[in-house]
Amino acid sequence: MKKQVIGLIDGQSGNIGSINKAIKEIIKGRSYQLKIIRGEFDYSLYNKIILPGQGAYATLISNLKKLKIYNPLKTYLENNFSYLGICVGMQILSDMGHEEKTTRGLGIIAGEIKKFKSKNLIIPHMGWNSIRLNKEDQIIKKNLDNKDFYFVHSYIFQNIKKSNVLANTHYGKKFPSIIKKGNIYGVQFHPEKSHKYGLNLIKNYILKS
Amino acid sequence: MLKIRIIPCLDVIKNKVVKGVNFKNIKVMGNAVEMARYYSLSGADELCMLDINASYQNRKTFIKTVEAIAKVINIPLTVGGGVSGLDDITDLLNAGADKVSINSAAVKNPKLIRQASLKHGSQCIVVAIDGKRYENKMKVVVKGGREITKKELIVWAKQVQSLGAGEILMTSMDTDGVQNGFDSSMLKKVTSNVSIPVIASGGVGNLEHFYLGHLTKSTGLLAASVFHSGKYKIMSVKKYLKNKGVPVRL
Structure with a gap:
């Protein structure tokens, strides 16, 4: 049987060590291969692509363009191939990011990225918070409903279609913490830092979606 | 709901967790990697480790320990301790x-x-800030509290926020190491x-x-001795807080 190829994009936006380690643990002894993507790539060679991101929306977009990852990634996503975006890696799926300046995103899932707006709220939203499941999915089963995941962010996905939201989290207000359109997923938290439940989610994404 | 973070802190020399406020009487508490693994498995929400003797020779081993x-x-x-410039930050990340x-590198060069x-x-x-009361004012101190700077604590706390710090690790040198509780009045002043x-x-x-620490509106509570000595398990702290109505990750 041909090995499934998982691409992990290093967008020079935070270190990829934790997610790299998590993927390796999951695919050990299984028919999968992990490749790190650091520049232009042939998207047709990949079965799944994971993009973790930290820091600013505009920085990640400009890094991806500089590294020549942006165009093949956009085509990959427009073809509805399997993707998991983490934190800013999820946010750039939107049409637009309003962080420092307004930046155009990949435009895959309709919506915009805006700052948490609420008086007396400690920003960034940093720490463990629970998710409430909207609907079950291959990557997120009932056993993960109401469990805690590790968040660190100041911006949230807004004006998103309700049908694209798999789970919400509450901080000052309700915001989408897991989103999906077709085979494309985004999570606002960091599953790679979220202990066993986080690993469970990554495992579901790789093996079951 | 956002949970309070319980954070064990490892004071490290090379690859050993140590206890000892001054550099005399240093007591080895255990192997840093083993202790980190144990805390991660037993419910710590985050882990903090500090290189408390960041000499050139020790640093290499310390970085290997971080890895x-x-x-x-x-x-x-x-990870903190001995961070003096941008290169150190990149190395640790x-x-x-x-x-x-x-800590002190930021005081020297904001x-x-x-x-x-x-x-x-x-x-x-x-940004780690060490605070201490001096002539009725809360001041920023460096070198483990031995050197009092001109900076006023609250002015500095606001400044580090406007300079782009994502978080403040606030240690009161008036209460550190004494095990009589967090410095509630200093912490409240900072969080407000x-x-x-x-x-x-x-x-x-x-x-x-721990409960009183939560009341200061701090969102993370850091402790070392009570965990390293085995006095409390992380889960017993969390269960105690839960009974008091504090949101925790169990």
Whole structure:
């Protein structure tokens, strides 16, 4: 049987060590291969692509363009191939990011990225918070409903279609913490830092979606 | 709902967790990698490790220890101690730290906070502040409290926030090491003047101290001795807090 190829994009936006380690643990002894993507790539060679991101929306977009990852990634996503975006890696799926300046995103899932707006709220939203499941999915089963995941962010996905939201989290207000359109997923938290439940989610994404 | 973070802190020399406020009478508490693994498995929400003797020779082993720890835990890791410039921050992030804490280098050169947060993002830049009362004022101190700077604590806390720090690790040198509880009045003063997360540090001796720390609006509670000595397990602290109505991750 041909090995499934998982691409992990290093967008020079935070270190990829934790997610790299998590993927390796999951695919050990299984028919999968992990490749790190650091520049232009042939998207047709990949079965799944994971993009973790930290820091600013505009920085990640400009890094991806500089590294020549942006165009093949956009085509990959427009073809509805399997993707998991983490934190800013999820946010750039939107049409637009309003962080420092307004930046155009990949435009895959309709919506915009805006700052948490609420008086007396400690920003960034940093720490463990629970998710409430909207609907079950291959990557997120009932056993993960109401469990805690590790968040660190100041911006949230807004004006998103309700049908694209798999789970919400509450901080000052309700915001989408897991989103999906077709085979494309985004999570606002960091599953790679979220202990066993986080690993469970990554495992579901790789093996079951 | 956001949960309070219980954060064990490892004071490290090379690859050993030590206890000893001054550099005499240093007592080895255990192997850093083993202890980190244990805390990650037993419910710690984050881990903090500090190089308390960052000499050139020790540093290499310390960085290797950071790498080894990052490989065995799957919770966030904050690393500090001996960070003097941008290169140190990059090295630690590359070694697997999720956040880097800067202390006296930031006091000496506040621009470092801005540069570091622009380069790596605010979310991974923690500014550690050591505070102490002096002539009826709360001041910023360095060198483990031995040197009192001209900076007023609250002015500095607000400044580090505006320079782009993602979080403040606030240690009171008036309560550190005494195990009589966190410095509630100092912490409240800081949390009411900034809007970034504050981690309370210095002084935990019993379970109630954790609860009182939560009341200061600090979102992280850091402790060392009570965990390393085995006096409390992380889960017993969390269960205690839960009974008091504090949101915790169980």
